[in-house]
Amino acid sequence: MSALDDVVGDLEPVSLGELDARAGLMTRVDRKYFVPRAALAEILAEAGGRYRVLEIGNQRAFRYRSVYFDSPRFGFYRDHVQRRRQRYKVRTRTYCDSGDCLLEVKSKGYRGRTVKERIEHDPRLPAELGGAGAEFVERLAPVRAAGLSPVVETVYRRTTLHLDDQRVTCDLDLVCRGAGREFHGPDDVLVETKTPGAAGAMDRALLRRSIRPHSVSKYCVAAALCYPELPHNPWHRTLRRYFGRAADEAAARQDPSPWRSSSAASTARWNVG
Numbered sequence: 001m002s003a004l005d006d007v008v009g010d011l012e013p014v015s016l017g018e019l020d021a022r023a024g025l026m027t028r029v030d031r032k033y034f035v036p037r038a039a040l041a042e043i044l045a046e047a048g049g050r051y052r053v054l055e056i057g058n059q060r061a062f063r064y065r066s067v068y069f070d071s072p073r074f075g076f077y078r079d080h081v082q083r084r085r086q087r088y089k090v091r092t093r094t095y096c097d098s099g100d101c102l103l104e105v106k107s108k109g110y111r112g113r114t115v116k117e118r119i120e121h122d123p124r125l126p127a128e129l130g131g132a133g134a135e136f137v138e139r140l141a142p143v144r145a146a147g148l149s150p151v152v153e154t155v156y157r158r159t160t161l162h163l164d165d166q167r168v169t170c171d172l173d174l175v176c177r178g179a180g181r182e183f184h185g186p187d188d189v190l191v192e193t194k195t196p197g198a199a200g201a202m203d204r205a206l207l208r209r210s211i212r213p214h215s216v217s218k219y220c221v222a223a224a225l226c227y228p229e230l231p232h233n234p235w236h237r238t239l240r241r242y243f244g245r246a247a248d249e250a251a252a253r254q255d256p257s258p259w260r261s262s263s264a265a266s267t268a269r270w271n272v273g
Helices: 003-010 016-023 037-046 075-081 130-140 201-208 218-226 233-243 245-252
Strands: 012-014 027-035 052-054 062-070 087-095 100-108 114-120 149-163 166-178 181-184 189-195
Touching: 003 037, 012 016, 016 149, 027 037, 027 201, 027 233, 037 189, 037 201, 062 075, 062 218, 075 087, 075 218, 075 233, 100 130, 114 130, 149 201, 149 218, 166 201, 166 218, 181 218, 189 201, 218 233
Parallel strands: 012 052
Antiparallel strands: 027 114, 027 189, 052 149, 062 087, 062 149, 087 100, 100 114, 149 166, 166 181, 166 189
């Protein structure tokens, strides 16, 4: 076991019900960091047991699988590249340990706040929206659901921490798949802090170590790696630093006219199995 595993194993547990009651945060401000495992272990150890860890059935790390949907021209992705004030993500999220599945629409808009809404989804069809899912998506996002298809999936292990009104998710062993390609993420922990607004204890602890937030998402990372014809300038340094040679290869394959109308999402071979 690593030092991080040891520290997390010593934390007091919090149930899912209590976590949702204290820090459900469906409307929130998100901040994301790449944190060395040893540094995160030190932060938690120095906190002296103030953090609690989500525990379900004696388990503290859970496997997640997310399937992201976009248009043939990758409209959602391009909105992120252009830093549009109002932007969206549509995905199914499968909790692999329990078998539960949710369809989620995430939007980011006013003052950088993230709003997430979700409904239950058929776990047998994570790469399909279905009738009820299509209605849900069209009610929340300015898009025709019939024009969306699955473009990438991500798989990872997540541990969730709680302190005061802050929820902190810690993702490890990230795998990105799409267009017949597969990329494995960095050894660092992808830490995401979720607060009602102001920075929380974890943000301050990371800042003291000169670890600053990255403007990046797992969807954008996966799409940039798997579809190298797409523009990815906002994340080039992040991709190169944390995905190394894979990011360099993606940059070398990038189309010189990235704003062309692409049908990659609908024509590429995409395996959801």
